[in-house]
Each structure stands twice: as structure tokens, then as C-alpha cells.
Amino acid sequence: xxxxxxxxxxxxxxxxxxxxxxxxxxxxxxxxxxxxxxxxxxxxxxxxxxxxxxxxxxxxxxxxxxxxxxxxxxxxxxxxxxxxxxxxxxxxxxxxxxxxxxxxxxxxxxxxxxxxxxxxxxxxxxxxxxxxxxxxxxxxxxxxxxxxxxxxxxxxxxxxxxxxxxxxxxxxxxxxxxxxxxxxxxxxxxxxxxxxxxxxxxxxxxxxxxxxxxxxxxxxxxxxxxxxxxxxxxxxxxxxxxxxxxxxxxxxxxxxxxxxxxxxxxxxxxxxxxxxxxxxxxxxxxxxxxxxxxxxxxxxxxxxxxxxxxxxxxxxxxxxxxxxxxxxxxxxxxxxxx
Amino acid sequence: xxxxxxxxxxxxxxxxxxxxxxxxxxxxxxxxxxxxxxxxxxxxxxxxxxxxxxxxxxxxxxxxxxxxxxxxxxxxxxxxxxxxxxxxxxxxxxxxxxxxxxxxxxxxxxxxxxxxxxxxxxxxxxxxxxxxxxxxxxxxxxxxxxxxxxxxxxxxxxxxxxxxxxxxxxxxxxxxxxxxxxxxxxxxxxxxxxxxxxxxxxxxxxxxxxxxxxxxxxxxxxxxxxxxxxxxxxxxxxxxxxxxxxxxxxxxxxxxxxxxxxxxxxxxxxxxxxxxxxxxxxxxxxxxxxxxxxxxxxxxxxxxxxxxxxxxxxxxxxxxxxxxxxxxxxxxxxxxxx
DNA sequence: TTGATTGATTGAATCGATTCATTCAAACTC
DNA sequence: GAGTTTGAATGAATCGATTCAATCAATCAA
Numbered sequence: 001x002x003x004x005x006x007x008x009x010x011x012x013x014x015x016x017x018x019x020x021x022x023x024x025x026x027x028x029x030x031x032x033x034x035x036x037x038x039x040x041x042x043x044x045x046x047x048x049x050x051x052x053x054x055x056x057x058x059x060x061x062x063x064x065x066x067x068x069x070x071x072x073x074x075x076x077x078x079x080x081x082x083x084x085x086x087x088x089x090x091x092x093x094x095x096x097x098x099x100x101x102x103x104x105x106x107x108x109x110x111x112x113x114x115x116x117x118x119x120x121x122x123x124x125x126x127x128x129x130x131x132x133x134x135x136x137x138x139x140x141x142x143x144x145x146x147x148x149x150x151x152x153x154x155x156x157x158x159x160x161x162x163x164x165x166x167x168x169x170x171x172x173x174x175x176x177x178x179x180x181x182x183x184x185x186x187x188x189x190x191x192x193x194x195x196x197x198x199x200x201x202x203x204x205x206x207x208x209x210x211x212x213x214x215x216x217x218x219x220x221x222x223x224x225x226x227x228x229x230x231x232x233x234x235x236x237x238x239x240x241x242x243x244x245x246x247x248x249x250x251x252x253x254x255x256x257x258x259x260x261x262x263x264x265x266x267x268x269x270x271x272x273x274x275x276x277x278x279x280x281x282x283x284x285x286x287x288x289x290x291x292x293x294x295x296x297x298x299x300x301x302x303x304x305x306x307x308x309x310x311x312x313x314x315x316x317x318x319x320x321x322x323x324x325x326x327x328x329x330x331x332x333x334x335x336x337x338x
Numbered sequence: 339x340x341x342x343x344x345x346x347x348x349x350x351x352x353x354x355x356x357x358x359x360x361x362x363x364x365x366x367x368x369x370x371x372x373x374x375x376x377x378x379x380x381x382x383x384x385x386x387x388x389x390x391x392x393x394x395x396x397x398x399x400x401x402x403x404x405x406x407x408x409x410x411x412x413x414x415x416x417x418x419x420x421x422x423x424x425x426x427x428x429x430x431x432x433x434x435x436x437x438x439x440x441x442x443x444x445x446x447x448x449x450x451x452x453x454x455x456x457x458x459x460x461x462x463x464x465x466x467x468x469x470x471x472x473x474x475x476x477x478x479x480x481x482x483x484x485x486x487x488x489x490x491x492x493x494x495x496x497x498x499x500x501x502x503x504x505x506x507x508x509x510x511x512x513x514x515x516x517x518x519x520x521x522x523x524x525x526x527x528x529x530x531x532x533x534x535x536x537x538x539x540x541x542x543x544x545x546x547x548x549x550x551x552x553x554x555x556x557x558x559x560x561x562x563x564x565x566x567x568x569x570x571x572x573x574x575x576x577x578x579x580x581x582x583x584x585x586x587x588x589x590x591x592x593x594x595x596x597x598x599x600x601x602x603x604x605x606x607x608x609x610x611x612x613x614x615x616x617x618x619x620x621x622x623x624x625x626x627x628x629x630x631x632x633x634x635x636x637x638x639x640x641x642x643x644x645x646x647x648x649x650x651x652x653x654x655x656x657x658x659x660x661x662x663x664x665x666x667x668x669x670x671x672x673x674x675x676x
Numbered sequence: 677t678t679g680a681t682t683g684a685t686t687g688a689a690t691c692g693a694t695t696c697a698t699t700c701a702a703a704c705t706c
Numbered sequence: 707g708a709g710t711t712t713g714a715a716t717g718a719a720t721c722g723a724t725t726c727a728a729t730c731a732a733t734c735a736a
Binding site: 006049051052053054055056057058059064074075077080081083084087096098099100101114115117118119120138142143224252255256258259262281282285286287288289 | 344387389390391392393394395396397402412413415418419421422425434436437438439452453455456457458476480481562590593594596597600619620623624625626627
């Protein structure tokens with residue numbers, strides 16, 4: 001019969017007939033304890049149902065074995081995948097990952113950074129929303145380093161792991177041209193989002209290189225509903241003026257376009273082709289599977305966590321680095337050659 | 339210039355010229371401190387960049403201001419929505435939510451429960467995977483209560499928040515009959531999953547009441563790919579033997595069916611209608627918007643967290659209760675009356 | 677004026693695990 | 707057999723915030 005709440009280390013020591021130091025060693029450096037005592041201690045732990053108090057442990061030892069991760073939107077599959085990758089690496093290092101959701105809200109973002117500081121996490125993985133770089137630098141001086149995720153560090157003060165959105169945009173447009181598009185369009189916004197800006201720029205440059213014009217449909221956000229609206233707009237254009245292909249700044253938008261086109265009797269890809277961005281699961285699971293630009297999501301999380309541990313573990317000898325992945329186009333039915 | 343790592347409470351006290359007790363009071367019971375000293379302390383905190391050490395705090399006070407939440411799959415939007423609801427309630431109570439992912443793996447599930455115990459969370463929200471009820475009861479005796487989420491407690495030893503899957507299944511089938519289906523089918527499995535079993539039973543009972551037969555296509559899992567396979571199978575049946583409507587045990591499966599039907603030239607809903615379950619975002623965002631059974635996901639999380647806090651806060655006076663929500667059918671194009 | 681009451685402030689004791697200098701015993705060297 | 711090395715085990719000191727009984731000052735009642 002395991003005892004009630006709160007057997008502690010001294011209780012274990014007493015029951016096993018050893019000192020507290022020995023019990024602590026069994027917990028933390030088991031190979032430095034003789035087999036005999038070790039098994040006695042383990043038996044006592046089992047009998048008492050002892051669970052080590054993490055607060056006490058980290059108070060004394062100064063380290064917490066946990067990382068904080070702050071993302072823009074936990075509901076976005078992109079971020080859960082990135083988090084999964086980071087969590088795996090954290091687990092390898094015997095750390096746990098505290099996942100928090102800033103929900104694109106500067107106040108919440110600050111509040112969670114407060115929390116991370118109070119918890120004394122060993123490091124932070126963050127996709128910044130508000131103006132937090134200064135604060136992050138301050139946190140580093142206090143011993144809590146951070147790595148930027150899905151965002152290229154503008155200074156060399158941080159490690160960052162991101163994706164080359166310009167290249168992704170170019171790949172999308174090159175693909176559209178290669179299947180014969182002569183009137184491609186870009187749908188997305190706002191351009192204050194770096195990702196949107198980059199994806200557009202890549203596409204625009206590629207269009208210029210290919211000698212085709214690129215129409216622009218700017219949107220105030222990247223949501224599904226917005227895609228539907230723009231889709232209706234495009235569907236109502238005269239066939240001769242209508243784009244023969246669209247590159248949407250993300251998959252949500254692309255799915256919105258797709259639904260609108262289906263409702264308006266526009267055939268995809270025959271009348272109009274579509275490329276999305278992100279390659280979320282539902283891109284391939286749409287009735288008309290969607291061509292999209294795929295980012296190595298788990299890998300982004302893994303690499304970010306690795307860079308973070310590198311900075312945590314190395315005393316001073318750490319050099320910040322910017323990892324930039326090149327996204328890949330995955331061709332599916334929505335851009336089938338006509 | 340804020341100071342380096344580790345200003346502590348005594349430093350603040352010294353700088354402000356008060357005792358440590360007063361600083362602690364400013365932090366925890368600000369109204370018991372005179373305005374004068376309070377502002378002096380706050381100034382000192384600001385100047386030193388003091389951040390309270392949560393480990394020390396909770397070691398001494400015994401409470402952690404955090405909940406643990408353990409879900410089957412963080413990548414599943416259902417769970418992220420439930421978590422969001424729970425997180426909001428936790429925030430209202432000034433607690434933070436530690437979200438963990440058992441990934442339908444009994445070993446990980448146990449490991450995370452270990453972690454929660456070590457962290458001394460105040461309570462646990464869990465969708466159990468393995469055989470953990472006994473352990474959870476033991477944890478309660480040690481002062482860590484738990485609430486079952488998306489799972490009806492079989493004993494009255496736990497609070498639980500779940501959805502009436504039988505009613506959901508019945509609603510789906512009633513709807514199909516009401517739009518004129520005479521050869522409905524159920525697609526889903528395995529039947530060892532309580533949810534699948536219940537949804538099927540509700541549908542089967544409703545079919546019997548309506549006097550129509552219910553065909554069954556059993557699947558080994560609930561994934562998209564499986565839906566596509568079954569869809570191909572159905573698409574190859576002679577029109578006369580082919581179901582005129584299918585009820586899929588979840589939306590992933592339904593989307594798979596939809597894609598397959600589209601590829602095989604079956605029109606939805608004219609040739610065959612589809613109802614899904616869960617009403618994930620992508621159900622309504624499909625090219626042919628999908629009728630689905632909607633669960634109040636955030637509400638489930640909120641209610642679960644409220645029940646948990648009730649048990650945490652009440653000394654002994656807590657009575658376990660089972661909350662069961664009735665899901666609602668959301669009719670869309672995939673079951674438009676012919 | 678005195679005694680009682682209220683409210684603010686103090687600071688030593690405390691939470692529970694870890695650390696590390698020290699002790700002890702055994703094994704080894706010459 | 708004396709001296710040295712090695713490995714295990716010990717337990718008091720420690721991490722930093724909170725607690726609470728005690729103190730002090732100010733206000734009030736009679």
C-alpha cells in the first residue's frame with residue numbers, strides 16, 4: 001500500500017537506511033552507487049511512492065530541463081508540426097517543451113515570455129509577433145537564449161531557422177509558366193507580413209524573367225473566407241481578362257479559391273490552375289488535390305531546437321547561425337498540364 | 339541598465355530599504371502594503387529587472403499554478419480546440435496549461451504523467467489512451483485530481499466531459515433518411531474505439547427505426563487514405579447496389595471518400611450523399627462543403643477545466659459529475675436534398 | 677492618559693532536493 | 707606494514723521565495 005501524499009527524499013533515505021546524499025545519487029548518478037544500496041533505495045522509492053519534487057530540484061540545481069516554445073497559432077498545423085519536431089529533440093536531451101500560443105497578440109506574447117522567465121526555462125523557441133527582439137536579447141544576458149523560428153534573424157544576434165520564401169514564390173510561378181500559364185495572378189496579403197512580401201517578390205521576379213505579367217489581388221489576411229471572396233471576384237471576370245492560374249500565398253486561401261471556383265462552375269485546372277503554399281495535409285486531401293509549396297516543418301522544429309541546445313550547452317563558444325531551408329513544389333491535380 | 343542574471347528578492351528588499359516579507363507582500367498581497375513602500379518596491383523590481391523564481395515560489399508555497407493536459411494527438415484540430423478552451427479557463431484562474439501529446443502511445447502517456455507529478459501540477463485533464471485509470475486514482479490520493487476529456491467515465495470516480503456519440507450517429511442517419519436516402523452505408527472502424535462503436539450503434543438504431551437497411555464498410559483506422567480506398571471500392575459497385583449515401587465515422591474519412599468519388603466521376607450529393615463527424619474546419623472548406631456532426635470543442639475544454647478547478651478548490655466537498663454534450667448536425671452541400 | 681484594537685512591517689524558519697567537502701574503508705604500491 | 711590511491715557514502719549548507727508569529731506604530735474608546 002503506497003503511502004499518501006508527499007513522501008520525500010529524507011523519508012526514502014530513512015527507510016532504505018542510507019543518507020540523503022546517496023538517495024540523490026541514485027536518482028542522478030546511479031552508477032556511482034553500489035548495487036546493494038542502489039536496489040535498497042529503489043525499493044524504498046517504490047514502497048513509498050516517492051516522486052521527486054521538480055521545484056526543489058531545479059531551485060537547488062539552478063536548471064529546469066525545460067524549453068519554452070511560443071507560436072503564433074496552435075491551431076495552425078504548420079506550428080504543431082514544427083512543435084512536434086522541436087519536442088522530439090527536446091526529449092532526446094531529456095527536456096520537456098512548454099508550448100504556448102501567442103495567438104498573434106502582443107500582450108499574450110509578453111505574458112508568456114514573463115512566464116518562461118519565471119519558470120527559468122533553459123531557452124526559448126519563438127516565432128515573434130510583436131516587437132520582442134530587444135527583450136529577447138535582454139533575456140539572453142540573463143541566461144535564457146532564444147532561437148527564431150520561421151523568421152530570418154535580421155541581426156546576427158540570434159540563431160534562426162526559416163524558409164526561403166522568395167525561392168518558394170519563384171518555384172510556384174515557374175511551375176505555372178511551365179504548364180502554359182500566360183496570365184498568372186498572385187493572391188495574398190497583407191504585405192506587411194514578411195512571408196507574403198517575399199513570396200510575392202519571388203513570384204514577381206520569376207514572372208518578369210519569363211516575360212509574363214503578374215496580376216495582383218491583395219487581401220487583408222490569409223484566411224479561407226478571404227480566398228472565397230477573391231475567388232468570386234475572379235469568377236465574375238470576363239474569360240478573356242480572367243487569370244488562367246493563381247498562386248495563393250497560403251493553402252487556406254487556395255482552398256477558398258478552389259471552393260469558390262467549384263461553386264461558380266470554373267474547372268480546375270482546365271479553366272484556371274491553382275498553387276498554394278505550406279502543403280498542409282488538407283492540400284492533398286482536397287477533392288481536387290492542390291499543388292503546393294512544401295516546407296520541411298518537423299525539420300524546422302528539430303533544427304531550431306538543436307541550435308538552441310547548442311547555445312545552451314556551450315559556454316560562450318557559440319556562434320549564431322541562420323538556417324534557411326529551400327521549400328519544394330509538390331505538383332498535384334490543381335496544376336495538371338492542359 | 340538592468341543588472342545581469344539573477345537579481346533576487348533579497349536584493350530588491352535591500353535596494354528598496356524594506357524587509358523581504360514586504361517585497362513578498364507586494365508580489366502577492368499588494369493591498370496589504372502601504373502605497374509608499376509599494377511603489378518603492380516596484381521601482382526596485384524594475385531597476386533590477388527582478389523576475390520571481392517560480393521554483394522557489396512553488397516549493398515553499400506548495401502550489402504550482404499549473405495544470406497538465408494530455409491529449410491523444412496534438413496534430414488533431416479537435417484536441418487543439420479543446421486545449422484552447424481549457425487554456426482560457428486556466429488563464430482566468432491564473433494558471434498555465436502544460437500541453438502534452440501522448441501520441442496514442444502508452445509509454446509516452448505514462449512518462450508525461452510522471453512529469454506532471456514531478457512538476458506538482460494542480461490537476462490533470464486527460465484523454466486516456468492506455469490503462470491509466472488506476473494510476474489516476476492513486477494520483478488523486480496524492481493530491482492531483484483529474485478530469486476525463488472526450489471520454490465518459492465508466493466509474494463515478496471521475497468527472498468527465500464527453501459527447502453523446504450515439505445521438506450524433508442517430509442524427510446523421512436521420513438526416514440522410516430525411517433527404518431521401520434508402521440505401522445508406524456506414525464507413526468506419528475499428529469498433530474497439532468506443533466512439534466508432536457508439537456512432538455506429540446510433541446510426542444502426544436510427545436506420546432500424548426508419549425501416550431502412552444500413553450497409554457497413556468496416557475500416558482498420560479513421561485516416562484519409564482509408565476513406566479513399568473505401569471510396570474506390572464503393573465507386574466500383576454497380577449503381578443499383580451502390581449506397582446512395584454514406585455516414586463516415588469522422589471527417590478525415592469523409593474527405594477521403596469525397597476525393598475518391600470526385601476522381602471516379604460520382605457526383606456528390608446527386609449520386610451519393612456524405613455526412614462526416616467532428617466538423618473540423620476543413621469540412622466546410624472542402625470544394626463541396628461537407629455536412630458533418632459538430633461537437634462543441636472549445637466548450638468541452640472549458641467545462642472540463644471548470645470541473646477540475648472545482649475539485650481543486652473545494653476541500654472534500656466535491657461531487658464528481660459527468661457532462662455529456664449533444665452534438666449537432668450542420669447541413670451543407672454534400673447532403674443537399676435532391 | 678491608559679488600554680485595546682487595528683494594520684503595517686519584520687525576519688527567522690521553512691519548503692525538499694542537490695551539492696561538495698569530508699570521512700571512511702578497501703585496494704593497491706613499494 | 708606504512709603510505710597512497712580510489713571509490714562510496716555522508717550530512718550540513720544551500721538554492722530563493724513564502725509564511726507567520728512577533729513587533730511596532732497609529733488610531734480609537736473610555
